Amino acid sequence: MRTIWFLVQKEFLQIFRNRGMLPIIIIMPFIQLVILSNAATFDVKQVPMHLQDRDRSALSAKLVERFTAADYFRLTGSSFSDRESIGELLGRKADLVLVIPHDFERDLTTTGHAKVQLMINAEDGFSAGVIQAYSSEIIGTFNREELKKSGVNATVQAPPEIGIISSGWYNPELEYTHYMVPGILVILITLIGLFLSGMNVVREREIGTIDQINVTPIKRYQFITGKLVPFWIIGVAEMSIGLLIARLIFNVPMLGSYWLIYLVSAIFMLVVLGMGLFISTITETQQQAMFVAWFFMVIFTLMSGLFTAIESMPRWAQTMTLLNPVRHFVDIMRRVMLKGSGVMEIREQLLWLVGYAVVMVTLAVNRYRKVAV
Amino acid sequence: MSEPVIHTDKLTKRFGDFVAVDALSLTISSGEIFGFLGANGAGKTTAIRMLTGLLAPTSGKATVAGFDLYTGAEGVKRNIGYMSQRFSLYDDLTVRENIRFFAGIYGLTDQAIKEKSRQLLETLKLVAVADTRLASLPLGWKQKLAFSVAILHEPKIVFLDEPTGGVDPVTRRRFWDMIYEASGRGLTIFVTTHYMDEAEYCNRLCIMVDGKVAVLDRPEAMKRHFGVESMNEVFIQLARPHRTE
Numbered sequence: 001m002r003t004i005w006f007l008v009q010k011e012f013l014q015i016f017r018n019r020g021m022l023p024i025i026i027i028m029p030f031i032q033l034v035i036l037s038n039a040a041t042f043d044v045k046q047v048p049m050h051l052q053d054r055d056r057s058a059l060s061a062k063l064v065e066r067f068t069a070a071d072y073f074r075l076t077g078s079s080f081s082d083r084e085s086i087g088e089l090l091g092r093k094a095d096l097v098l099v100i101p102h103d104f105e106r107d108l109t110t111t112g113h114a115k116v117q118l119m120i121n122a123e124d125g126f127s128a129g130v131i132q133a134y135s136s137e138i139i140g141t142f143n144r145e146e147l148k149k150s151g152v153n154a155t156v157q158a159p160p161e162i163g164i165i166s167s168g169w170y171n172p173e174l175e176y177t178h179y180m181v182p183g184i185l186v187i188l189i190t191l192i193g194l195f196l197s198g199m200n201v202v203r204e205r206e207i208g209t210i211d212q213i214n215v216t217p218i219k220r221y222q223f224i225t226g227k228l229v230p231f232w233i234i235g236v237a238e239m240s241i242g243l244l245i246a247r248l249i250f251n252v253p254m255l256g257s258y259w260l261i262y263l264v265s266a267i268f269m270l271v272v273l274g275m276g277l278f279i280s281t282i283t284e285t286q287q288q289a290m291f292v293a294w295f296f297m298v299i300f301t302l303m304s305g306l307f308t309a310i311e312s313m314p315r316w317a318q319t320m321t322l323l324n325p326v327r328h329f330v331d332i333m334r335r336v337m338l339k340g341s342g343v344m345e346i347r348e349q350l351l352w353l354v355g356y357a358v359v360m361v362t363l364a365v366n367r368y369r370k371v372a373v
Numbered sequence: 374m375s376e377p378v379i380h381t382d383k384l385t386k387r388f389g390d391f392v393a394v395d396a397l398s399l400t401i402s403s404g405e406i407f408g409f410l411g412a413n414g415a416g417k418t419t420a421i422r423m424l425t426g427l428l429a430p431t432s433g434k435a436t437v438a439g440f441d442l443y444t445g446a447e448g449v450k451r452n453i454g455y456m457s458q459r460f461s462l463y464d465d466l467t468v469r470e471n472i473r474f475f476a477g478i479y480g481l482t483d484q485a486i487k488e489k490s491r492q493l494l495e496t497l498k499l500v501a502v503a504d505t506r507l508a509s510l511p512l513g514w515k516q517k518l519a520f521s522v523a524i525l526h527e528p529k530i531v532f533l534d535e536p537t538g539g540v541d542p543v544t545r546r547r548f549w550d551m552i553y554e555a556s557g558r559g560l561t562i563f564v565t566t567h568y569m570d571e572a573e574y575c576n577r578l579c580i581m582v583d584g585k586v587a588v589l590d591r592p593e594a595m596k597r598h599f600g601v602e603s604m605n606e607v608f609i610q611l612a613r614p615h616r617t618e
Contacts, residue, residue, distance in 0.1 A: 006477030010466065017465055017506075208459035215425050215455040216478045217447050371446075372428045 003218055007226025011200075015230065025196070029188040029238060033245060037181045044130040045071055050094035051078035052085050057105035059146070063116070066142050067098065072134045085119065095121040096131055108146065170339045177250045182333035183306040185242040189265070190272050190326055191297060193235045197276025198293040200227060201368070202283050214370045224365045228273050235269040236262070246337075255340030264332050264346075267353050271325045274360025281367040300326040328352045378403045378530055378561045379424065384433035386419050393419040395584040396433065401563065401577075403529070406556050408575030409565040410608065416584040417565040418458065421534050424563070425455045438529045454523035454531035458538060458565075462519055464508040468499050471507060472522060479526035493521050513544035520551060524560065531555070533564040537571065549574050569605040578604075580611055587611050 015021060049067060053060050067073045076094055079085060088094040099117035108114035118135050122128035171178050204210040213223065243261070246252040276293065283289040302308070303317065304326040310318055321327045328349040335341040343350070379401040386394040394416040401407045411417045422428035424437055426446050435441075440448035462471045472493060476486045494500045497517055507515055516536060524531050533552075537545040549571065556562055564575070572578055572592060579589045588595060588611060592604055599607050 003478055003480065006474055010463070010470070010474050013470060014463070014465055207464075208457060208461040209463055211427055211457050211459075212455070212461040212475070213478070214427055215450060215453065216475070217450040217480075218478055371426060372422075 003222045004226045004229070007223065008229045011227065011230040015234075025192060025234060025238075029192060030241065030245060033181070033184055033188055033242060034249065036184050037177050037250060044127050044134070046074045047072060047096055047127075047131055047134075048076040048094045049073040050085055050088040050097045051075060052080060052082070052097060052099040053078060054080060054102045055100050055104040059105040059108060060100045063100065063139070063142055064098070066138050067135075070134075070138070089119060089121050092121070095127070096135065098135075112147065178252050178338060179334065180306075181246045181250045181252045182337050183304070183330040185239070185246065186268075186326060186329045186333055187301055187304070187306060188242065189235050189238050189269070190300060190329075192238060193231060193269055193272035194276045194279075194293050194297060195290075196231045196234065197227065197273045198279045198289045199286050200231075201277060201280035202286050202289045205284070206286060218370075220365050220368055220370070224277060224361070224368060227277055228270070228361070231273050231276075232266075232269045235272070236265055239265045252337060254337050256336030256342065260336055260343055260346075261333070263343075264329065264336075264350060264353065267350070267357050268325065268329045270357040271353060271360050274357065274362075274364045277364040278360060278367055281364065281369070300324055303327060304330050306330055322352065325353055325356050376403060377401060378439070379407075379435070379437050379563065381424070381435040382433055384420070384423060384435050385431050386416075386423060386428065387431045392584050394423065394430075397586060399579065399586075399589070401561060403561055404556060404559050406552065406562040406564065406574065406576045408572050408578040409563065409581065410567065410572055410578055411565075411581035412567065415581040417581060418534055419584075420581075421455075421532050421563070421565060425453060425532050426450060427455075451526075452529045454526070454528040456516075456519045456523045456531070456533045456536050458535040460512070460515055460519060462507055462515065462522060465506060467504045467506050468494070468510070468518060469503045471518070472525070475522050476525050481526065489525060493525070497521060513540045513548075516540065516544075516548060517551060520548070524555060528560070530561040530563060533562065535565055535567070537566070537568065542570070545571065569603065569608055572604040572608075580608065582611060 015025070051064060053064060064075075068075050073096065077088065079088075082099075085094075085097040085099070089097060097117075097119035099119065101115060101117070104114050104116065116139065118132065120128045120131050120135075201210070204213070239262070243254075243258070247254065275296070279289050279292050279296075283292060303310075303313075303321045303324050305321065306326075310321050310327065313321070332341075332346045332349050335346055377400045379399060381397050381399045383396040383398055384394060385392065385396050397416075397420055409417050409420065419428065423430045424435065424442070426442065426449055430442070436445075437449045438452035440446075440452070442449060463474070466474065469490060472490045473486055476489055481489065494503050497514075499514065499518065502510060502514075507518070510518075520531075520533070520536060523533075537548050540548075545568065552562055552564070552574075564571075566572060575592065577589070577591055578595065580587045580595075588598075588607075590598070595607050596602065596604065599610055601607055601610070
């Protein structure tokens with residue numbers, strides 16, 4: 001116990017003395033949290049739109065107005081040729097081209113049928129889908145209202161429609177930041193934990209101080225515990241500041257219990273730190289450790305369900321995400337904060353994390369060798 | 374001579390095809406200052422790393438401070454001190470913090486740590502810089518501190534791996550005063566060096582060439598045997614024919 005205490009003191013002294021390190025640990029994550037949470041949004045707004053209005057009628061003007069009236073589209077130019085329109089798409093001056101054909105008004109008023117063309121930049125399939133949905137919605141509403149006004153209604157039987165009125169549970173205003181902040185917070189403490197611990201032992205090896213430790217009768221578990229505890233405290237402290245920012249700046253609700261969040265954070269930090277120390281014991285230089293840590297960080301982030309829904313991944317990838325501790329913690333954070341889930345509802349994810357923690361810490365203790373071969 | 378504190382029997386270390394230490398057999402008695410000489414790459418550091426339990430031997434037997442190197446590792450560690458050729462205290466901690474940390478790791482009580490720190494700072498004349506980070510101290514001071522920290526827990530043997538590399542002869546001479554003083558208290562000293570003036574200070578010397586013991590004797594006996602005036606000449610005669618650089 002005493003030995004561990006001396007190690008912990010020493011680590012803290014070193015961390016707080018390192019002027020380069022403090023800003024990285026304390027300030028950087030929160031700048032990231034604030035910026036990323038605002039920037040990482042799937043809301044599609046102010047889409048640049050190019051217009052090809054070949055009809056130039058009252059009705060076509062009305063349709064265009066529908067598009068530009070909302071916040072979703074912004075008219076950036078108009079022309080009468082496909083070549084020019086496509087040029088706009090290629091130059092990314094427009095993501096949507098609305099083509100209204102020559103006989104639009106006449107066709108609509110006489111036959112009740114008219115066609116418009118939408119050319120959507122689908123480089124980013126997700127945004128393209130959203131643009132298409134918005135456009136369909138606008139055209140649909142326009143359609144219904146015009147039909148109602150004109151007498152065409154009598155001749156063309158409008159098909160019966162099922163109206164959908166949706167209301168989002170657990171995030172009724174569909175606030176994107178409420179969904180993102182808890183997840184980004186997880187990524188940040190993973191990043192800090194993995195890198196702090198991942199660089200630590202290998203750094204002592206690089207500068208040679210590890211030898212001085214290894215000739216002492218210190219035990220492996222003492223050494224690893226002495227390394228874990230300081231970073232664990234830092235991780236949990238970062239979590240606290242993050243939760244405070246979530247509450248004060250982003251107004252993210254906290255429907256569940258803070259105790260539960262802390263319990264899970266405590267276990268999760270063991271996973272991350274165990275993994276970092278393991279990396280530290282299998283690498284020779286800080287540079288190697290850094291690359292290995294990044295490799296895992298990228299996979300953990302992309303497969304965490306933070307930015308892309310896990311449900312839309314291929315089956316094999318979905319199975320793989322079960323091995324990703326970040327995925328489970330992101331999931332737990334969102335559920336507890338936004339839905340108020342209790343320990344019973346998250347037990348499956350929690351068990352994964354506990355299992356992971358045991359495996360990682362055991363690996364770290366076992367891989368740390370006092371004797372070189 | 375009193376009982377042996379280090380005994381090795383054909384201790385060997387291979388790295389692939391390269392034999393770094395080849396069947397090293399030594400017996401070192403309590404209180405001896407035992408010098409381990411050799412050119413760079415002769416296997417000095419490898420031997421010392423095996424004896425301190427930092428490196429696993431490939432074959433051979435050894436007992437250190439009465440404990441078997443393989444089965445009694447913890448016993449060995451409690452009874453040895455080590456100062457590596459790379460300066461290995463914490464540069465970002467102060468003098469006092471380094472003393473406190475290593476004393477704590479070796480399990481000294483708070484009272485003992487306090488007492489030892491005070492004593493050490495006074496003998497080393499480091500009171501004025503006790504709260505200065507090591508990084509800003511001269512190398513000679515750091516080496517003296519490293520030696521003192523290595524014997525803080527009163528081990529039976531201390532291993533010094535090129536302890537005075539990179540400092541001037543006067544500082545080296547002072548360092549050796551400390552070694553003599555510790556030896557006088559019964560501490561066994563195992564020291565590697567490639568400074569021949571230091572070799573003369575040892576009770577017995579072992580000169581290594583290409584991983585093997587070339588000669589093992591008292592310095593005066595060696596000089597007589599080779600019919601030369603200084604250790605330098607002994608070393609050149611031994612090392613030259615074998616090494617072509």
